[in-house]
Amino acid sequence: MTTPDEPIVVGIDGSEDAVHAANWAVGEANHRGAALLLVIVNDDPARASHAESAVHKAAAKCRAMAPHLAVDVEIAKGRPVEELLRHSRKAQLMVLGGRGHGGFADALLGGVSSAVATHSSCPVVVVRRGVPTTVGPVAVGVDGSESSSAALRFAFEEAQRAGAELLVMEVWHEGDLLAGPLPPDERDRVQQDVEQSLAEQVSALHEQFPDVRTRQLAQRGHPVAALTDAGRDAQLLVVGHRGRGGFDGVFLGSVAAGVLHHAPCPVAVVRSSDDTAT
Known part of the structure; x- marks a missing residue:
């Protein structure tokens, strides 16, 4: 626990x-x-x-953005994934760029970011280059699994800190439930079940965060496409590391990976305590 x-x-x-990610981390x-x-x-x-010049240059930009902020630097030796994972054990959050192509292009490629997000001991936020929005809701995908919880x-917590609305989404895909398309009456039943599941998941936490405005969206579709679309208007998109809930396959690691590659806003990947213990 951080x-x-x-x-x-x-x-x-x-x-x-990476510099863009550091600027996001200042906020x-x-x-x-x-x-x-x-x-x-x-x-x-x-x-x-x-290496020393690059990290100190990034630190100077961070200090210029927030002079009161404590900003330290470290030059580590070793393999990027291993070293970043080691640092994640003593961090409350890790922030990475979507890909690296500067002087140390091999040090923080998208594959490294994905690997760190998969195995980190703390939540990881991957920030794609471009200007991420600082308005709009925090969006999160859930499926009832420990990871999505x-x-x-x-x-x-993020929505409360930012004073933002929270959009909670549960996306289901009938191909994950049966071999073929569902008839209309069964489709309606599944939709109602998903809506009830979504309401229960939100209700379980809403009392702890009474000031957070929430909006719930249960929909049929492909999780990566639906979550990516939600990310167009979001300041942050949050996904679980993997899904193990009642709708197996709806929120597997492949979905988190797909969102990392396609979402236009910063993406947070969160592992459950059971995941981090393995």
Whole structure:
């Protein structure tokens, strides 16, 4: 379990994506009252000066955005995924760029971001390059699994910190339930079941976050497409690491991976305590 005094860790690799992610992390650190730790991983002595320059340049931009914010830097040696995962054990949040293509293009590629998001001990936010919106709702996909329950709690916390509306979505796909299309009456029944499941999941947390305005959306469709579409108007899209609930296959890791690759807004991937223990 993370604590308030643990930092937000940002992976830096010299790319514009990583700098953009660090800028996003400044706003998150302000909301959380947390310190920032910018980490660059370098295993080539010949690039040591470039690594130091890249991480300090990113830190200077963060300090310029928020002079009161505590910003530290670290140059780590080793493999990027291993080092970032090691730092995730002592972080309350990790923030990464969508892909790296700067001076250290091999250090923080999209594949590394995905690997860290899959195995991190803390929630991971992947920020794609472009200007992420700071308005609009926090959106979260749920399916009743332990992983999505952790994602839902994280989304409530984020919405409360940002003073934003929370859009809670449960997307079902009939191909995941039966071999063939459902007849209309069965489709209506499944829709009602999903709506009830969604209401129960939201109700379980709403009393703890009474000030968060929520909107619920249960719909038939493909989870990646539906969540990506919701991300067009969202300031943050939250997904669980994998699904193990009543609708197996609706929210598997492949869906989280698809959202990471296609969502136009920052994406948070949250693992349950059971996942992080494995």
